[in-house]
Amino acid sequence: MEPLVDTVIEDARWEGFGLPTVAVRACTAALVELGLPVQGFTLCLMGCDDAHIATLNADFRGKPVPTNVLSWPSEERAAEYAGEVPELPEPGPEDDPENLGDIAIAWETCAAEAEAAGKPMGDHVTHLVIHGLLHLLGYDHIDDIDATLMESTEARILETLGVSDPYS
Structure with a gap:
């Protein structure tokens, strides 16, 4: 079983890349490593280009430039104090999974960074x-x-997937 990741492809390069498969694999690994069930959650991931993410970045963050990834949580889940692990959400039932929110990722910026x-x-x-x-x-x-x-936390999750620590 895997989490429900609704992938919206706005830039065809993401389709050829296999973004839906990468997203499910990454989200599954993260939920498992955090001790959450892989069922009971849903999120939307949009694969777009730099132009669209620059517009989103301007609209939501006041920064009219491309960025690699943006996210919009469905609700505030931050920890009460700095350095604390956030209180993780409860999964919803199979027919009404807990919506975690939305993510957008931009092709050109990601490719250039990689x-x-x-x-x-x-x-x-x-x-x-x-x-x-x-x-x-x-x-x-x-x-x-x-x-x-x-x-x-990112490095620990990535290690389970055989991906090197991006911060080392």
């Missing part, structure tokens, strides 16, 4: 999907202590 870092695009996108999912679950990286928690 190339610049000398890493496979699949590994980089896997990392960014996990990063976006952790934001949906209440993790953040505004404070250094929260960034350390989020990055170590």
Whole structure:
């Protein structure tokens, strides 16, 4: 069984890349590593281009530039204190899974970052999907202590998939 990831492809390069498969694999690994069931949750992931994500970034963050990934949690799930693990959501029933929120990921920025870092695009996108999912679950990286928690959680999840720690 796997989590329900509704993948919306706005840029055909994501279809050829296999974004739906990468997303389900990444989200499954994250939920399992966090001790959550893989059933009972849903999220939407949009694969778009830099132009669209720049518009979204301007509209929602006031930054009219492309970025690699954006996320919109369905509700606030942040921990009460910096450095604490967020309280993770309860899964919904099979016919009404708990909606975690939405993620958007941009092709050109992801491809350029992967190339610049000398890493496979699949590994980089896997990392960014996990990063976006952790934001949906209440993790953040505004404070250094929260960034350390989020990055170590990402690295631990990626390790289960055989992906190198992007922060080392």
